[in-house]
Amino acid sequence: MIDATVPKSPMWMIGALSITQTAGYGVLYYAFSVFIPPMSRDLHAGVAQLTGAITLAVLVSGVAAPLIGRWLDRHGGRGLMTLGSVLGGLAVLAWSQVRTVAQLYLVCGVLGVASAMVLYEAAFAVIVAWFDATRRARALLAVTVVAGFASSIFLPLTGFLVDLYGWRQALVILAAGYALTSVPLHALAVRSRAAPPHVNRREVVGAALRERPFWLLAAAFLTQTGAVSVMGVLLVTYLITLGHAPVFAAAVAGLLGVLSVTGRLVTTGLQGRWSVALITAVMFGVQGLAAVLLPLVGRSPAGAVAGVVLFGLGFGVGTIARPALLADRYGTGAYASLSGALALPITTAKAVAPLLAAGIAQVVGYPAVMGAVAAACALGALSLIAYHRNTHPAPATA
Numbered sequence: 001m002i003d004a005t006v007p008k009s010p011m012w013m014i015g016a017l018s019i020t021q022t023a024g025y026g027v028l029y030y031a032f033s034v035f036i037p038p039m040s041r042d043l044h045a046g047v048a049q050l051t052g053a054i055t056l057a058v059l060v061s062g063v064a065a066p067l068i069g070r071w072l073d074r075h076g077g078r079g080l081m082t083l084g085s086v087l088g089g090l091a092v093l094a095w096s097q098v099r100t101v102a103q104l105y106l107v108c109g110v111l112g113v114a115s116a117m118v119l120y121e122a123a124f125a126v127i128v129a130w131f132d133a134t135r136r137a138r139a140l141l142a143v144t145v146v147a148g149f150a151s152s153i154f155l156p157l158t159g160f161l162v163d164l165y166g167w168r169q170a171l172v173i174l175a176a177g178y179a180l181t182s183v184p185l186h187a188l189a190v191r192s193r194a195a196p197p198h199v200n201r202r203e204v205v206g207a208a209l210r211e212r213p214f215w216l217l218a219a220a221f222l223t224q225t226g227a228v229s230v231m232g233v234l235l236v237t238y239l240i241t242l243g244h245a246p247v248f249a250a251a252v253a254g255l256l257g258v259l260s261v262t263g264r265l266v267t268t269g270l271q272g273r274w275s276v277a278l279i280t281a282v283m284f285g286v287q288g289l290a291a292v293l294l295p296l297v298g299r300s301p302a303g304a305v306a307g308v309v310l311f312g313l314g315f316g317v318g319t320i321a322r323p324a325l326l327a328d329r330y331g332t333g334a335y336a337s338l339s340g341a342l343a344l345p346i347t348t349a350k351a352v353a354p355l356l357a358a359g360i361a362q363v364v365g366y367p368a369v370m371g372a373v374a375a376a377c378a379l380g381a382l383s384l385i386a387y388h389r390n391t392h393p394a395p396a397t398a
Helices: 010-030 032-043 047-075 078-095 101-118 120-130 133-147 150-165 167-189 201-209 212-241 246-253 255-270 276-297 301-313 317-330 335-364 366-391
Strands: none
Touching: 010 032, 010 047, 010 078, 010 101, 010 120, 010 133, 010 150, 010 167, 032 047, 032 101, 032 150, 032 167, 047 078, 047 101, 047 120, 047 335, 078 101, 078 120, 078 167, 101 120, 120 133, 120 317, 120 335, 133 255, 133 317, 150 167, 150 255, 201 335, 212 246, 212 255, 212 276, 212 301, 212 317, 212 335, 212 366, 246 255, 246 301, 255 276, 255 301, 255 317, 276 301, 276 317, 276 366, 317 335, 335 366
């Protein structure tokens, strides 16, 4: 039975999740980069040391994902996401008071736990539990389209607050704003629907882990997530090494966020005609082509823009394709548990890939990094094609 205090229409929930995901990614993740320069001065720490703190947060969120996924399947999302919003707000507030790098790492560990409780993995579990297959794609699209502008909103907003009040006071303001927005929305608008009691989640997860399609999905999204993470972190630096001005490089890289929304719209629009796996494979292939082209044509402004546009079309596709593919194949009864199991290696790739790529760039140069990105995207595309063939075998011929 649904609690009478919750709005009756699930569209209220989609609206609320769109807001909380935008605020969550903006405050708990994207804002960190703006605080690196002032924290470096005040904490007397290098950029690499500080970047390691947000890397730790990402890794912790991945480690926590399987446990949180099992909780979501058993109890639903309202209580967990409300508690996570409180924890996230308190962690950002504590961040404003750090005096040492060790304290920053401790705070970022807590941020990682809060992120696993409130960001996409948890929100998608709620959506999958509430919407049938015909409405699920549009519900996922609605949330991710709005949240896709998190960096566009919160990077300049955070920069403005830091310039006006200093980094510590800016964090206090962000903490208060996040908590006042997300806690009531999660508490009042999110509906808790646990998996049916007859579903044996352990059996479903165990069966999935023993079969080839699950690992093809894991390979596809792990490799492509690593490639996207590398481009997100190193693209501006690479464009500068190609001879572009820093302002131009930053502006072109900023297209990735806008284009990720475009790619999600295109992918969702095509799902009525082709399978999600094949559409996503094509998008990953286009990204691989873009990574190949950038070293060849990226020295000209038009070539740089063209390469970034091609890569950006697939930038956010994996975000909506993964829940769709998991729910379509394995149903919704153990979705959050399966998603959590898949999130651990994928999140690890997201955290580690930029560090490896930076090392490759220092040793053999950025063209080798682009080659590795292209290879990762191609492997992701091939894995999805193999997944599609495994789940949709060709009809036998006489």
